[in-house]
Amino acid sequence: MNVYPTPGAARGFVSLLIGMAMTIADVPMMAIAMPGIGADLGLGTGPLALIMGAYPLVVAMLLLPAGQAGDRFGRRRVFLVGGTLFLMGALLSALAPGPLLLAGARMLQGVGAAALAPQALAMIPRLFAPVAQSGAFARLAMTGSFASVCGPLVAGALMVAAPVWLGWRAIFLAEAMLALAVMLLASWRLAPHDGGTAGGSRPAEIASFAAAILCLVAPLSLGPVFSWPAPVFLLLAAALPCAAVFARMTAQAGSAALIPPTLLRKPSFCWSLVFLLLAVSAPPGFFVVLSLALQSELGLSPLQAGLVTAGFPAGVVAGSWTSGRLALQPLARVALGTLLLCGSFLLIHAILPGLTPTHLWPLRAGMLAAGAAMGLTVTSVMQLGMWGLPKLLAGAGAGAIQTMQQVSMAASIALSLAVYGQALETQTGLEAAATMMWLQISTTGAAALLALVMLRVSSFHQQRTEA
CATH class of the missing domain: 1.20.1250.20 (MFS general substrate transporter like domains)
Known part of the structure; x- marks a missing residue:
């Protein structure tokens, strides 16, 4: 062949x-x-x-x-x-x-x-x-x-x-x-592919899944724009019954569900979703706010702003490449990556207020460091989630991880812009961006602490087993 x-x-x-x-x-x-x-x-x-x-x-x-x-x-x-x-x-x-x-x-x-x-x-x-x-x-x-x-x-x-x-x-x-x-x-x-797979998720299951995500994420964008009116809170509250309907439909569908119940019984997979929400969700909102601040506050052109922030995605590539060459288990790499990501965000937080159009190299270095930590983190989280999954669950697991990434991205952008907009009322653009950074620092710090605790518990259980 x-x-x-x-x-x-x-x-x-x-x-x-x-x-x-x-x-x-x-x-x-x-x-x-x-x-x-x-x-x-x-x-x-x-x-x-x-x-x-x-x-x-x-x-x-x-x-x-x-x-x-x-x-x-x-x-x-x-x-x-x-x-x-x-x-x-x-x-x-x-x-x-x-x-x-x-x-x-x-x-x-x-x-x-x-x-x-x-x-x-x-x-x-x-x-x-x-x-x-x-x-x-x-x-x-x-x-x-x-x-x-x-x-x-x-x-x-x-x-x-x-x-x-x-x-x-x-x-x-x-x-x-x-x-x-x-x-x-x-x-x-591309050669034609007829599909025609029998079964699959039912419309009610798909609708309840989409509605739950809409009710959870949309209020984060709508609330700050309309000063948090009552309908926004009602929309957020509606996420609970939508999730309940989805859970019931999932249990009835079994292995044919959008997210098979057996997938959620895998501890490493569930923890990977938590790390996606806490750590991997942090950069998108930060990236958007920083692009706004660099152009509006420092007067950089779009191309200049792109050159300054390009260090972050370049670092992601380098960090992803490095992740596979570290002789550490996925959870240990998650702990290392989240610690480095939190530290790099603290560094950028300290750098932002003193930036000038002629003194951008500290931010370039901070962006590169944050990107490398992000690459290490996201690759390790993906491997943690897919680790040990049987082939029959691999496709559903990958889809669920991608979905959580998108949900986290939307939430990160909405929350970061809301915090940034509120801070702009009393601070300059760069100071407001630095204030917004506490959102990223707190979530990545929580992820690092959680990973370290899990590592400690895992080591304790391993020692007891060997004894």
């Missing part, structure tokens, strides 16, 4: 790589575009939080259902539909005259991204022989890391090069052109 894909399959794999990359690069590109959007549309941090959080919220709601849709209706078909929706959302975003239409277009892009991402992962076994699949997954992961590195730089370059009248809209036009290229390549080179 040939371990390498045919030339046609290889070109099909390229479309998967580019499709995954554009869904990942979107968030850091938007972080660079936020100040321009706010200035052009006259928006404060509250409405910007709604626009910024719309995309990851919708992805989090639909990621697991979209994966099952690929099984049922065919992965190639769902991939193409997702790309078309992403393309339409990008075009509507570029043409949006106001914040409401822009937020709606971003939600449409989120639907497309949710449909694209799980298909890209799941189609690898169809394109590669078993012995070549690990290399394909590695290339997919490297492409995602590269996209996160290039996203801020590409966004900054587009905004600097675009005419003044086009501005931030050039980013969405570029995304639309890239999505069109992906769809043409995929329709030409």
Whole structure:
């Protein structure tokens, strides 16, 4: 059996790589575009939080259902539909005259991204022989890391090069052109996949899952914008019955559920979700707020802001590479990564108030250190979650981890912008950003403390077993 894909399959794999990359690069590109959007549309941090959080919220709601849709209706078909929706959302975003239409277009892009991402992962076994699949997954992961590195730089370059009248809209036009290229390549080179898997999750289960995430995350964006009216709290309270319905439907569906109950009986997997929420969720909101502060307070151009913050995603790549070469168990690496991440956030907190446009190198170094710690942390948390899972649960586990990442990202952006907006009332932009950093410091510090306690308990049990 040939371990390498045919030339046609290889070109099909390229479309998967580019499709995954554009869904990942979107968030850091938007972080660079936020100040321009706010200035052009006259928006404060509250409405910007709604626009910024719309995309990851919708992805989090639909990621697991979209994966099952690929099984049922065919992965190639769902991939193409997702790309078309992403393309339409990008075009509507570029043409949006106001914040409401822009937020709606971003939600449409989120639907497309949710449909694209799980298909890209799941189609690898169809394109590669078993012995070549690990290399394909590695290339997919490297492409995602590269996209996160290039996203801020590409966004900054587009905004600097675009005419003044086009501005931030050039980013969405570029995304639309890239999505069109992906769809043409995929329709030409990806072999049809009929799907037709029997069973699957029921509509009520999918609806209750999406509703629970919406009720949990949306109030974090809506509350600060509308001064926390009663309906926001009612929406938050509605998460409990939605979660109860989902839990009941999950128990009835058994192994066919969106999140199989046996998956939640794996302690290492459950702890990985906790670490995703506490530690891996910290950087997205920090990254968005810092991009705003650098441009509004220091007067940096979008490209200059992208160059300053590029150290973080570059560090993520280096930290991810280092993680696999440390002779430590996953939990020990999680403890090390979260400790380093908390320390680097403390360093950046101390650096921010004294920054000037001509003295940026301390922040560049701090961003690189934080990125390296983040790369070590996220890779170790992923390995902790997938460690020991049987093959039948691996797909569901990966989908649940991706979903938790998206939920955490949306919550992080909403909370960080809310704290930053409140601090701006009495502080300068950089001082407000430093105040916001206490949110990241506290969550990563809690994650580090938890990992150290778990390590201690695990060591104690191991000693008792050996005795």
